[in-house]
Amino acid sequence: MKNRKLLSLLLPVAAITSFILFNACKDGGPTTNKETPTATTPIAGGGAGLKLPSGFSAAVIAEKLGGTREIAVTQQGNIYVKLSRAKNGKGILFLQQEGDKATVKNSFGTFGGTGVFVKNGYLYASSDEEVFRFKLNDKNEVINPDQPEKIVTGLISRREHEPKAITLDNDGNLYVNIGAYSNSCQVDDRKKGSPGRKGCPILDSAGGIWQFKADKLNQHYGDGVRYATGLRNVVGMDWNQQNNQLFVMQHGRDQLHDLYPDLYTVQQSAILPAECMYALKKGDNAGWPYMYYDQEQHKKILAPEYGGDGKKEGGQDAIDPVAAFPGHLAPNGLLFYTGDQFPEKYKNGAFIAFHGSWNRAPEPQAGYFVVFQPFKDGKPAGEWEIFADGFSGSAANTASGRAEHRPCGLAQGPDGSLYVTDDSQGTIYKITYKK
Amino acid sequence: MHLKKYALLLLALVLSTAALQAQTKHKTIKKGAAIGLKTSMNAGQKVFSQYCVSCHQADALGVPHMNPPLVKTTYVLGDKTKLIKIVLNGFNEDVEINGETYSNSMPSHDFLKDQEIADVLTFVRNSFGNKASAVTMAQVKTVRATNKK
Numbered sequence: 001m002k003n004r005k006l007l008s009l010l011l012p013v014a015a016i017t018s019f020i021l022f023n024a025c026k027d028g029g030p031t032t033n034k035e036t037p038t039a040t041t042p043i044a045g046g047g048a049g050l051k052l053p054s055g056f057s058a059a060v061i062a063e064k065l066g067g068t069r070e071i072a073v074t075q076q077g078n079i080y081v082k083l084s085r086a087k088n089g090k091g092i093l094f095l096q097q098e099g100d101k102a103t104v105k106n107s108f109g110t111f112g113g114t115g116v117f118v119k120n121g122y123l124y125a126s127s128d129e130e131v132f133r134f135k136l137n138d139k140n141e142v143i144n145p146d147q148p149e150k151i152v153t154g155l156i157s158r159r160e161h162e163p164k165a166i167t168l169d170n171d172g173n174l175y176v177n178i179g180a181y182s183n184s185c186q187v188d189d190r191k192k193g194s195p196g197r198k199g200c201p202i203l204d205s206a207g208g209i210w211q212f213k214a215d216k217l218n219q220h221y222g223d224g225v226r227y228a229t230g231l232r233n234v235v236g237m238d239w240n241q242q243n244n245q246l247f248v249m250q251h252g253r254d255q256l257h258d259l260y261p262d263l264y265t266v267q268q269s270a271i272l273p274a275e276c277m278y279a280l281k282k283g284d285n286a287g288w289p290y291m292y293y294d295q296e297q298h299k300k301i302l303a304p305e306y307g308g309d310g311k312k313e314g315g316q317d318a319i320d321p322v323a324a325f326p327g328h329l330a331p332n333g334l335l336f337y338t339g340d341q342f343p344e345k346y347k348n349g350a351f352i353a354f355h356g357s358w359n360r361a362p363e364p365q366a367g368y369f370v371v372f373q374p375f376k377d378g379k380p381a382g383e384w385e386i387f388a389d390g391f392s393g394s395a396a397n398t399a400s401g402r403a404e405h406r407p408c409g410l411a412q413g414p415d416g417s418l419y420v421t422d423d424s425q426g427t428i429y430k431i432t433y434k435k
Numbered sequence: 436m437h438l439k440k441y442a443l444l445l446l447a448l449v450l451s452t453a454a455l456q457a458q459t460k461h462k463t464i465k466k467g468a469a470i471g472l473k474t475s476m477n478a479g480q481k482v483f484s485q486y487c488v489s490c491h492q493a494d495a496l497g498v499p500h501m502n503p504p505l506v507k508t509t510y511v512l513g514d515k516t517k518l519i520k521i522v523l524n525g526f527n528e529d530v531e532i533n534g535e536t537y538s539n540s541m542p543s544h545d546f547l548k549d550q551e552i553a554d555v556l557t558f559v560r561n562s563f564g565n566k567a568s569a570v571t572m573a574q575v576k577t578v579r580a581t582n583k584k
Contacts, residue, residue, distance in 0.1 A: 159527060159529070159538040159539070159540060160538060160539055162542055187544060188525075188543060189540045189542060190540060190541075190542040191525070191542035191543050191544075191546075192486075192542070192544075192546060194542075194547055234442060254489070255489060257489075258485075258486070258489050260479060263486070358490075358492070358498040358501065358502070359489055361488050361492050361493055362488050362489075362490050362493055400492075400493075400494065401492060401498070402494075402496070403568070424499065
């Protein structure tokens, strides 16, 4: 009873403190820890409860759909969205837009999952073990909703990092994330004192991006190529059309303080390691589990499970990230903006949907926003900034992690509008710009 | 008048101390248990904030689809042996917890001392709106001795 009282007293205090801190950082002064960006901050009144840069507005075009994960918008402006769990036995929703509303016209696909992508006359969608595709007609509508083709099967899914994010390139290849079923490849996952496994065996079949043929049926691991390894878990990924290259957002490891309280404070553990953006080439290694990227030291650091102390460098054979964001924000959506509707600075830059943290407790949680990372010539250029904020409902909700909405998937419409899903309440937001 | 009041007060005082003395005997046991619970709760809160909070969160409501709540679940309020085993062995099963499934692994905490496990479970069972009997060090000791993973 007493503890509950104490907690209910402390929570708002923590929330307010973090809010003040947050704002203090925003109001200038050097943002040494890069916890908050320096560029333009979004303003309230963007519509749909969101804060957006001026000129932008948001509308809720659909809500209460279920666990809406990734989203694809067709040339006709119709929407496919993947549900994490099948609802009434259907895991993919097809919506049509009319004015400011989108209505579910059809639902199909018996499997829950995360990935959905439209390319070359097919709708691709993933469960946590398989990838399917559905043939589309010339209006990009599914012809036979009950008869998907199985493209990939038998992928590992072991109660941790199971979602299989997908994307396609322009040469008939499908890329599938297979997340590591582990935090840092300890002998006993997440157990204090348990050492890291030498030659982490998980990497043979997970912890990387696999490449498959987009049009070959029933492919297994053996038919695919481990395109990039050393990636703990990726949900946000997109093909960059400018430099014809795969970009991914990694979810960095958890629990530095829990597992190594002598090496990391609670505060350090809340912001470390970075959530990294990688530009991948075939054969790349991003270094997990042996190292992590420290965005404050700007270094690849040897993981404590493998003899690190928070300072020793590691990952000599690993690539560097092209951009690094604060820890645990959980980047679930990545989209390169190629539309003409938004102002010039957004063209070819990256939008990233941060699902929001949980692994910062007892420090205040953070995230639950969509970030914009400017790009120049296919490379990140300049500071990232929060583009859309307010999904959580309040600063207190953000701090406690009890967010009302959690941004997850991103898609661009044919007119250059930006679509954002929320997998907590099943909301679809549409963000538009008017001069 | 004044004196009468004084006498009355004195009488009340004498009476009440007598009554109190008569009660002390069986009250000490109860009081001892209450102090024990309080000590265990305080110690348990420390263990909780060091080893459980990052996953189950400060309000013990967990993280949707990842880490389950520790509020009024059948595991928290139910069979103590089962509960102690969750902490000793960890928990990684496809089960529904209050109607939801969770996918993350709960690690073994067998490195905690018997007393620490007793304390943290007593704390959890009597916080966040939960109300259930305390878990004792002896109970943890027994479960650990016969624990089959």
